[in-house]
Amino acid sequence: MSSSNTPSSTISPPALKPLKLNSAGLGQSTTSKEKPAPVSSKLQAPKLNFSLGGSDNNNSKSTAKPATSKLTPPKLNFALGGSKSSGSSKLATPKLSFSLGETVAKPSIKSTTWSPTTTSLVLVKRELETHDSMSFTFAAADQTLFDFKPGQFVTLAVEIDGKTHYRAYSISSVPQQKQLRLTIKRVPDGLVSNWLADNLAIGDNLSALNIAGQFNSSDCQHKAKLLLVSAGCGITPVMSIAKTLLAQDSDADIEFLHCARDKDNVIFHAEMQTLTAQHSNFKVQLLLENSDGFATFSRENNSNALAHQTGMVSKDVIQQLYPDLQDRTIFLCGPVGFMKAVENIAQESDFDMANFFQESFTPAADNKQQDNLSLDASGASTASVMLYVPDFAVEKKVVQGASLLELLENNGVPIIGACRAGVCGSCKCKVTSGEVKSTSSETLTAAEIEQGFVLACSSTVEGDITVALS
Ligand code: FES
Secondary structure, eight states, X not given: OOOSOOOOSOOOOOOXXXXXXXXXXXXXXXXXXXXXXXXXXXXXXXXXXXXXXXXXXXXXXXXOOOSOTTSOOOOOOOOOTTOGGGGXXXXXXXXXXXXXXXXXXXXXXXXXXXXXXXOEEEEEEEEEEETTEEEEEEEOTTXXXXXXXXXXXXXXXXXXXXXXXXXXXXXXXXXXBSEEEEEEEOOTTOHHHHHHHHHOOTTOEXXXXXXXXXXXXTXXXXXXXXXXXXXXXXXXXXXXXXXXXXXXXXXXXXXXXXXXXXXXXXXXXXXXXXXXXXXXXXXXXXXXXXXXXHXXXXXXXXXXXXXXXXXXXXXXXXHHHOTTGGGSEEEEEEOHHHHHHHHHHHHHTXXXXXXXXXXXXXXXXXXXXXXXXXXXXXXXOSSEEEEEEGGGXXXXXXXXXXXHHXXXXXXTOXXXXXXSSSSSOTTEEEEEEEEEEESOOTTOOHHHHHXXXXXXXXXXXXXXXXXXXX
């Protein structure tokens, strides 16, 4: 989602490490030399192998986009530049296993700083948050402190049926801890979210590629008074922001408005109750479309009931709940339509949009039409164009208007589409001839745009096109 709201505050780009390719074509940090310490275990956890390319056309989208369009984007690029062999390479991921109960060998005690490309994650806990969302807590074997900015997301590489899929998920835990929590909602027909919910077991290894996201409370300068607003699974990064501020013993005055369909769809309900009981500077207001049975639900969670009311977000509700709105910084995350409504309310309330930060989070279903994206030589469609990727011997008739990312994935080009929403920059590639229509170029520099680089996830093919990865 794009936004015309551009905070004037100065925001430094996240400290993301540039990536370079190893011989297998895997992006590696150019700075980290840390290796996870091996841990012996009586439980041999399943090992995931990571190969590049061949990602199917799952179109689930985890959209993370700040309202800060003038911010310098993170310089990310882990497109696999021109390595023809990388499409089938197995990546040499750290071999970690996890022991439940008995410890056979102790890992190194020395804490290290997280380097996503060299630190394999080990699942240590699964928690059902709602009927369709789940928190996954990961650890590392080398006492890694997971370093990120509250509100950021991480890109996971998940191998399913021999193919590696990349998805970006928001972090719901606090930085500088030895555990990392991701909270993931099942996307209808979503390949990766449902696979994780159904298959990822305690002790399984998973690989993370990078962390990113300009929507975070470190880079977005904010006042001591905040209004955090979320809906659905958009609560994930906002919860990380709230918990981090509270853990810092911040003097922040935090109002938290969370909207959900009903009681069964309130993620982190018990956690919010606990935080409310512990911190007088943290107040939660739930806004439920249907609050039937909410009182019973709250008591069942064995704590004080959270304040709640029935209804949809509106100007009246906001002004009634937050008469000091102008004194606050707003952090907003949720589905696109919800965020647009809140943005309109803020503007209609003459809110200073320099203090308004947002990130969209709208998962989409798999693209069921993927087989129709590429047409063979006898394809009947007249709305077809040619796709050429010389470095990977791709020469194919495809549907005009199709997603460039999906076309490249379908044809075995090892490109990584992590956020699939024009935010992370992982799908950067170069159009050497032909034309595309792009809806986002947020992570590209002016020089890169001039050279023909585009974000494949945000581009559609409009004519015959030749593409390179670098
Ligand atoms: S996949 Fe993240 S910008 Fe394209």
